[in-house]
Amino acid sequence: MEQRRSFIKELLQSKEVDRDVNAKGWVRTKRGNKQVAFVALNDGSTIHNIQVVIDVAKFDENLIKNITTGASLNVHGTLVRSLAQGQSVEIQANKIEIYGVADPEKYPLQKKRHSLEYLREIAHLRFRTNTFGAVFRIRHAMAFAIHKYFNDKKFYYLHTPIVTGSDAEGAGEMFKVSTLDLENIPKTEKGEINYTEDFFGKETNLTVSGQLEAELGATALSNVYTFGPTFRAENSNTPRHLAEFWMIEPEMAFYDIHDNMDLAEDMLKYLIQYALDNCMDDLKFLENRLIEEEKNKPQNEKSDMTLLEKLEFILKDDFVRLTYTEAIDVLKNSKPAKKGKFQFPVEWGIDLQSEHERYLVEKHFKKPVILVDYPKDIKAFYMKQNDDGKTVRAMDILFPGIGEIIGGSQREEVYEKLAARISEMGIPERDMWWYLETRMYGTVPHSGFGLGFERLILFVTGMSNIRDVIPFPRTPKNAEF
């Protein structure tokens, strides 16, 4: 009877040798001589390859010739203890079938290391590299852990709409959704676009946040979270921004800002612990990769911690919590401020710049920082207004190297205050009637936050460009694949 296919991960861990096995996967390298060939085979189940040993005399010459880097194989053989160092077990091949060859003169991936920029241009094949295999296995583990975390905490996963009719979030430029003929757009008598003829009969956009809808769910289900794609049509060209990214947005009834911060910190620590418990092989590979990369860097650019040390470090202590006002004081009394080193001067009321956030997180506190109680003028309309009349119950969590990883707030639950803020900020009330009604009927104090999924993955993997932690990045002028 035909042996059933095993994942390479299981074979490598197997203590049971001298048995028939079947492995399927893609060739990473082939080495050898006239008598014996060694093929490193990978099937994505683990970063490690299994070594397939081929007694050349037993196989067709053409078959051996066609086993090149990138080719896909079906290997039947005996799992045996390895005679050489480097691996504990290997497959002594009895039968090999080539599913698909990979012309070695054209195959874009080599056994040697490629730059991440080059691999980005061949995103359809970059999964086949060690680095991206590790990154996307970790990405999966983090997505799974998020659902597990919230499920264990009795949160409900709520699917908020991708297409939205309101443009009130103010979270950035939106992508328009329309079936109107762009060559012949229907106009009203006033000469404006006639959206009543459009698919939804009104102007619609891709979502920039599921928060407002999640709030609606929380006012009945208590604790909900969303986890879905989010779209921002900003012309952002940085290693931290995408036009299409994934966001986790929990929303909790009866949570104040402190409960909110507790949850956010607990969740981040849970996720990092989950990665350490479940992705050690991949993390170790990425750590070594970073160490290799840093060898070529000047001393002052080298990080003082390895990837694993960085992850452990986050778990060790409580995050630092302080108010925006306290943070401004820290910054004003800082060395760079006194020496005039900040490009943007520090003054109460400003939005903190990257350089300020970096100073707080990387120089002053040297650990994650949660800032609360921001000036209301630099924050969104829905945030809970403090009694001082100047600040709102907003919180941002800042991570070393990443910057803002979470942004959230307690929400304004008092109808009059919320309505006043909406009109103050010039948001059309007709778009917000449903949101306001939750404050009219059985309103409750509630809170929530948004976690940028890719920014979490950046931190956990130690990668430095957000385009390398999402399979198919969408950025200005780039929607290939």
Add this chain to the structure above:
RNA sequence: UCCUCAGUAGCUCAGUUGGUUAGAGCACCUGACUGUUAAUCAGGGGGUCGUAGGUUCAAGUCCUACCUGGGGAGCCA
């Protein structure tokens, strides 16, 4: 969008004050080698120097515009 650096072989890069036939490592192909680990050793093929224009007797090298990519900034997650 702004600032800045870069674009030379399949990949990573070198190429002097402008000067004759543009180089290296790796990859690939051929050969050698009875257990390799980024295998090793010998040989071979491979280039519209990002694109378009300009300066010059002469441009990979200088100038202009555009395209693409990296880093920084803004917007944010």
